[in-house]
Amino acid sequence: MRPVAPRPPLPALLALLWALLPGPGGAQTSVHPKAVIIPRGGSVVVNCSTSCEQHKLLGLETVLNKKEVASGSNWETYELSSVQEDTTPFCYSTCNNNEQSQAIMSLTVYWLPERVELAPLPPWQPVGENLTLRCQVAGGAPRTNLSVMLLQGEKLLSLPQPAGATPVAEVTATVLARRDDHGTNFSCRTELDLRPQGLGLFQNSSVPRQLRTFVLPEVRPHLAAPKILEVGTRASVTCTMDGLFPVSEAQVHLALEDQRLEPRIDRSKDSLLATARVEATPGEEGSHPLTCAVSLGNQRRSTQEYVTIYSFPAPNLTLSESEVPEGTEVSVECKAHAGAAVTLSWGPDGSPLPRAQTTLNATAEDDGREFLCSAMLVVAGEELHKHKTQKLSVLHGPRLDQETCPGNWTWEEDTPQTLRCQALGNPTPTLACRREGDRALLPIGDLRPVTRAISGTYVCRATSSRGAVTHEVVVNVIYRQSNLATILAVAGLIVGLAGTVGLAAYLYNRQRKIRKYKLQKAQEQAAMKLNSPP
Numbered sequence: 001m002r003p004v005a006p007r008p009p010l011p012a013l014l015a016l017l018w019a020l021l022p023g024p025g026g027a028q029t030s031v032h033p034k035a036v037i038i039p040r041g042g043s044v045v046v047n048c049s050t051s052c053e054q055h056k057l058l059g060l061e062t063v064l065n066k067k068e069v070a071s072g073s074n075w076e077t078y079e080l081s082s083v084q085e086d087t088t089p090f091c092y093s094t095c096n097n098n099e100q101s102q103a104i105m106s107l108t109v110y111w112l113p114e115r116v117e118l119a120p121l122p123p124w125q126p127v128g129e130n131l132t133l134r135c136q137v138a139g140g141a142p143r144t145n146l147s148v149m150l151l152q153g154e155k156l157l158s159l160p161q162p163a164g165a166t167p168v169a170e171v172t173a174t175v176l177a178r179r180d181d182h183g184t185n186f187s188c189r190t191e192l193d194l195r196p197q198g199l200g201l202f203q204n205s206s207v208p209r210q211l212r213t214f215v216l217p218e219v220r221p222h223l224a225a226p227k228i229l230e231v232g233t234r235a236s237v238t239c240t241m242d243g244l245f246p247v248s249e250a251q252v253h254l255a256l257e258d259q260r261l262e263p264r265i266d267r268s269k270d271s272l273l274a275t276a277r278v279e280a281t282p283g284e285e286g287s288h289p290l291t292c293a294v295s296l297g298n299q300r301r302s303t304q305e306y307v308t309i310y311s312f313p314a315p316n317l318t319l320s321e322s323e324v325p326e327g328t329e330v331s332v333e334c335k336a337h338a339g340a341a342v343t344l345s346w347g348p349d350g351s352p353l354p355r356a357q358t359t360l361n362a363t364a365e366d367d368g369r370e371f372l373c374s375a376m377l378v379v380a381g382e383e384l385h386k387h388k389t390q391k392l393s394v395l396h397g398p399r400l401d402q403e404t405c406p407g408n409w410t411w412e413e414d415t416p417q418t419l420r421c422q423a424l425g426n427p428t429p430t431l432a433c434r435r436e437g438d439r440a441l442l443p444i445g446d447l448r449p450v451t452r453a454i455s456g457t458y459v460c461r462a463t464s465s466r467g468a469v470t471h472e473v474v475v476n477v478i479y480r481q482s483n484l485a486t487i488l489a490v491a492g493l494i495v496g497l498a499g500t501v502g503l504a505a506y507l508y509n510r511q512r513k514i515r516k517y518k519l520q521k522a523q524e525q526a527a528m529k530l531n532s533p534p
Helices: 009-020 484-495 500-531
Strands: 029-032 035-039 042-050 055-061 065-071 075-083 090-095 100-104 106-110 115-118 130-138 146-152 168-176 185-193 201-205 222-224 228-230 234-241 251-256 264-268 271-279 286-296 299-310 316-319 323-325 329-335 341-344 355-361 369-379 382-399 408-412 417-419 424-426 430-435 445-447 456-464 467-478
Touching (some): 035 042, 042 055, 055 075, 115 185, 146 168, 329 369, 382 456, 382 467
Parallel strands (some): 029 100, 035 106, 228 299, 323 382
Antiparallel strands (some): 029 042, 065 075, 090 100, 115 130, 130 168, 222 234, 316 329, 417 445
């Protein structure tokens, strides 16, 4: 709307003058209507009349645009247009006897406020803190009939407050932000109540503004990450935080040093879990800060841990030769990566050093010996260990001895037994055991059952590219005599019925003792051969 121009002072002075001038007779000037209220910019028709039959003057005094639309002998009608403000036009008349009079009318203009605006809300409002709403209203008339109120949705937050006479009225209300207020709209409304004037109730509202509330706990996020990470490996890091609202709006920033990670974010109720992978690449050795920051609303919580990236290759273990003939001198060396220390499992005892070495004269006992090189590195207070092993192969001739191939075996017939005989050597020798006389092969392994047919003396021969050795093996099998049943039967017939049982028992017991005696003798002879030098 156009601004209202100030009214010139002259018409007011004239109106005051006419009001102060007394009329000498009973002549009167009338105006109709005496009071009217119209919308701003509207028009109104005003009738001026006089009671004197003959008059010199009759008219309407106003600062407004006027146009005479009709007249009579003692009246005139005018149209006032484009009315912008309250004013008090007056009708005046002068009779022939110079009697003067006037009548003042009240012209009131109404209009809705030009601006009804709710002050911007904060982008985010913490839950549990007070929020002050401010509504500004500019313009609007008549102000005595204009009230202002604040609303949340359609809920009235305060009683209607009068706009007052100031050019810009301001109304405030304070609310406590809650979780339930998140996403609700706040607005400001004006009411111009002209119902007493018979016009009605006019309302005007501001553009609604949406409130966003949030909860971000004071605690820091929980960051789980490895303290150390080896070059060439990857590890998972997680960042969690509880008590967030609304969790869907929470943002997570994960970074290793200045390298931003791309986490996968899982949200559940009021909790958040961010997971990312960290990869250690060559050239990044050292301690690096790992940061997790959770942002919600206009606040941020962060936590920081340090990850030490290290390089720790396995130690180097070298043998001057990994396969040597018996009697060869072999050098063994164990070396560690820079910063690490090593120990050699077969060598002189001592403190860990960056390098360890030893020499040995290879014997048959060293064949298959495994050397262990252990490296130790301290990273961020943690001891790390890596190992490397290598076997030595010593070439030596065949070996048959009492330990690997016992020289005497004595068993009872029909019992299950196991015959062991193994030749040692590198390369592995071939083994054959043949009985003296018929050259029958000795069955090595499980004997189920033992039979008297394997009894005898055998010569075992082990042969390889590095020579041959022989070893004698004696196998004794103790078996029952076959005429025992016949003797018992004949004795029974001779002795007769009365002495049969006693004689048979005596003979059986005697044979059992003889058999036991022979078995003991055979075992003693075998033990003597076993202990006698070859």
